[in-house]
Amino acid sequence: MTQTPHWHMPANAALHGVALDQQMALNLTVFASLCVLAQAILLVSVLLRRTPQPLAHKRWRLEYLPLTGFAVLFFGLAWHSERLWAAMRYSGADPAAMQVEAIGMQFAWYFRYPGKDAAFGATDLKFVAPGEGNPAGIDPADDRGHDDFVRGALMLPEGREVDLRLRALDVIHGFNIPALRVKQNALPGQVFHIHFTPTVPGEYSVLCTQVCGLGHYRMQAVVRVLPAAEYDAWAREQRP
Ligand SMILES: [Cu+2]
Structure with a gap:
């Protein structure tokens, strides 16, 4: 039986493919959500036309907190993807393969x-x-x-x-x-x-x-x- 593929992927016929497809779907979901979020913030900011406030004391919250969040998120995704990639190459095949x-x-x-x-x-x-x-x-x-x-x-x-x-x-x-x-x-x-x-x-x-x-x-x-x-x-x- 062919595993049900994600709508954007061809049918999968390999054992490791399930985890790979899940990773791909997760990546796409995360990046699509971030893209929508960024556009929404932009749109709201334009519509509200807020006059700039003195923000120096809030900078760490506005800049460094989201930046740290992104860094952790991207590192996590990259780390997990790399493990899936390496499992097919660096772990070595079964001697009976x-x-x-x-x-x-x-x-x-x-x-x-x-x-x-x-x-x-x-x-x-x-x-x-x-x-x-x-x-x-x-x-x-x-x-x-x-x-x-x-x-x-x-x-x-x-x-x-x-x-x-x-x-x-x-x-x-x-x-x-x-x-x-x-x-x-x-x-x-x-x-x-x-x-x-x-x-x-x-x-x-x-x-x-x-x-x-x-x-x-x-x-x-x-x-x-x-x-x-x-x-x-x-x-x-x-x-x-
Ligand atoms: Cu060729």
Whole structure:
């Protein structure tokens, strides 16, 4: 079952998405209320046209008290948001999490699975050859890479944590799955880890959110979240 989304958000299909959506709704509510309040104060002040009073002795109440309030509020929101962001990146995935690699290149996403040995083979840019079936640049001399397989669609099991490593081969790409509330830039020469748990089977879009060149508009892929048993059957079929 898809969780009921907030009216301004796409349907959510990930475990952490509920807290993220709540944070987004809270931020929007707080900022919209402050905006309305500021306009109201402005309007009332204009309408009343009060002659200025000597306010020097009241300054701390008028200026520093609200300022302190805002500072505490903004720090609180930022602190809570940062914790949600960091939980997907810095806490480390469960050791039993499913491993997959997403690779961005102009203008496609590729997804590499480690195969039976659960270990990714070494890669090098000099081996990258999408036309010859090696878009990931797997080093043929590394045994761990022999059972790796690369696909153009991302298959994920429902209810199992995914430890996704992210790479870019040429320029900066933006890996984004709106329905899974996953967004992370991919930088050439770096590997980023991001972990999350899909909870709702279905087919969702993988987008690129960095303008990465002329073909940026068509840099899309599909992610299919399958029930765990179906995923296992698919994975067995894929292994070379
Ligand atoms: Cu891109």
